[in-house]
Amino acid sequence: MINYIGAAVCHNIPERTLKLGxxxxxxxxxxxxxxxxxxxxxxxxxxxxxxxxxxxxGLFFVCASVFGMTALMIDGLxxxxxxxxxxxxxxxxxxxxxxSVLPVFFLLAHNFDAQKTGSAIIKKTREYFIILxxxxxxxxxxxxxxFLPRIAVSIFICAGIVAAPxxxxxxIMKILFRGLKIKTRMIFSVLFSVFAIVVSNFIQAIxx
Numbered sequence: 001m002i003n004y005i006g007a008a009v010c011h012n013i014p015e016r017t018l019k020l021g022x023x024x025x026x027x028x029x030x031x032x033x034x035x036x037x038x039x040x041x042x043x044x045x046x047x048x049x050x051x052x053x054x055x056x057x058g059l060f061f062v063c064a065s066v067f068g069m070t071a072l073m074i075d076g077l078x079x080x081x082x083x084x085x086x087x088x089x090x091x092x093x094x095x096x097x098x099x100s101v102l103p104v105f106f107l108l109a110h111n112f113d114a115q116k117t118g119s120a121i122i123k124k125t126r127e128y129f130i131i132l133x134x135x136x137x138x139x140x141x142x143x144x145x146x147f148l149p150r151i152a153v154s155i156f157i158c159a160g161i162v163a164a165p166x167x168x169x170x171x172i173m174k175i176l177f178r179g180l181k182i183k184t185r186m187i188f189s190v191l192f193s194v195f196a197i198v199v200s201n202f203i204q205a206i207x208x
Contacts, residue, residue, distance in 0.1 A: 002026050002151070002154045002155065002158055004197075005026065005161055005162070006025070006026025006031075006154075006157070006158065006161065007026070007201055007204065008161070008196070008197040008198075008200040008201050008204075009027065009031060009035075009161055009200065010026070010027035010031045011028065012024075012026075012027065012028065016028040016029060016030070016088060016091065017029065018088055018092070018142050018143060019145060020142060020145060020148055020153060021145070021150060025142070025150070026154050026157060026158065027157060027161075028091065029088040029089075029091040029092040029095065030072070030076065030091035030092065030094065030095040031095065032092060032139075032142070032157055033091065033092040033093065033094065033095020033097075033098075033099060033135065033139060034072075034095040034096070034098060034099035034102075034160070035099060035157045035158075035159075035160030035164070036095075036096060036099065036134075036135040036138055036156060036157055037095065037096045037097070037098070037099025037101075037102070037131075037132075037135045037160070038099045038100070038102055038103055038160035038164055039156060039157075039159045039160035039163060040100060040131065040135045041099075041100050041101070041102070041103040041104065041131045042103050043134075044130065044131050045103060045107070045121065050107075050119070050120075050121050050122075051107060052111060052118070052119070053108075053111060053118060053119045053120055053121035053122075054107075054111035054112050054113060054118030054119070054121070055119060055120040055121065056108055056121075057104055057108075057120070057121060057122035058125065060125045060128065061104070061125070061127075064101075064128050065101040065104075065105070067097075068098045068101060069097075069098045069101070071094045071097060072095060075090055075091065075094045076094075088143070089143055092139050092142075092143060093136075093139070096136055096139055097132070099135070099160070100132050100135060101128075101131075102164070103163075103167070104121050104122055106167040106168070107167075108121060109171050110167065110170055110171045110174055138153065138156070161197075162190075162193050162194075162197075163193075165192060165193040165196045166189045166190055166192070166193045167189070169185075169188065169189035170185055170186065170189045173185045173188060173189065
C-alpha cells in the first residue's frame with residue numbers, strides 16, 4: 001500500500017531514491033522532502049492551534065518561501081533538461097524547503113476572509129526555521145541511512161501525499177460549495193484524495 005501511494009506521485013527512479021537499510025523509500029529524494037515538509041508543518045500548526053489562522057505571514061516568510069520554491073524549480077528543471085546533474089542531497093533539501101511552506105499557503109487560501117479579522121498562521125520569523133527543523137532532521141538521518149524504521153518514515157511521507165490533494169480539494173469546495181459544512185467537505189476531500197491516487201496509478205499502468 002505504501003509503494004502504491006508513492007507510485008501515484010513519483011517516478012521512483014532507483015538512483016534518485018534514498019534507501020533505509022536495503023529498501024528504497026516509496027518516493028524519490030525530492031518528493032520525500034516535499035511531502036515530509038508538508039506533513040511536518042501541518043503537525044506543527046496543529047500543535048500550535050494555528051489551523052484556523054487566516055492572516056498572511058510576514059514579508060520574511062513570504063520571501064523565504066519564494067526562494068525555496070524557486071530553488072526547487074531550478075534544481076528540478078535544470079536536471080530534467082540535462083543542463084546539470086543534481087544530487088539526492090540537493091533534491092532532498094530543495095524539496096523540504098518548498099514542501100514545508102505549502103501548508104501555510106493552503107490554510108491561508110482556505111481560511112482567508114476579507115470581512116473578518118482572523119489570527120496569524122505564522123506569528124514570528126523564527127517559526128520559518130522551526131518548521132524546517134523536523135523534516136531536515138529526518139532527512140539527515142535518511143540520507144546517512146541511520147537507524148530509522150523504513151515503515152515509519154514511509155508512512156510519514158505518505159501522510160503528506162494524501163494531505164496535499166485533501167487540502168487542494170477543500171479549497172476548491174469552499175469556493176464552489178460554501179453551504180457545505182466543514183465535516184462534509186472534509187469527507188469528500190479525503191475521498192477525492194483516494195480517488196486521485198487510484199486514478200493516477202491506473203493511468204500509469206495503462207501508459208507503461
